[in-house]
Amino acid sequence: MTMFDSIEGTVRARTPSAVVLDVHGVAFRLRIPLSTYEKVPAQGTARLLARLHIQDDEVRLFGFATAEERQLFEDLIQSASRVGPVKALAILSSAGVKEIHAAIARGDVAFLKRIRGVGEKIAQRLVLELK
Secondary structure (H helix, E strand, C coil): CCCCCEEEEEEEEEECCEEEEEECCEEEEEECCHHHHCCCCCCCEEEEEEEEEEECCEEEEEEECCHHHHHHHHHHHHHCCCCCHHHHHHHHHHCCHHHHHHHHHCCCHHHHHCCCCCCHHHHHHHHHHHC
16 A cells, blocks of 8 residues: 655664654654664664555554665565565565565575575465566
């Protein structure tokens, strides 16, 4: 869902899995991959590309440092069956976007299986559905 394209604000909190950005008194908690955490300053201002995900009765906001990260996240949750946003973040946190794309392109199921939470069937599905 595209409601927010990006969010810029003052970093109020930062962990390897989430960032809280204060935007004129409204604090947004964005779940992030590890690669984004490494690019967000511990304090000061940050701008993250955003992705709003609504599922059943839960609304989650995800943040990404690059357009490539966000696009791979969207591809994973929209095109790969049985890959939800939490698993997509785990995949993005385990390797770089280029490495993941390369593994999918060459059909490297063994590489994908090394990602926490990705077994044989999901790895095969990623290769088949995203190649």
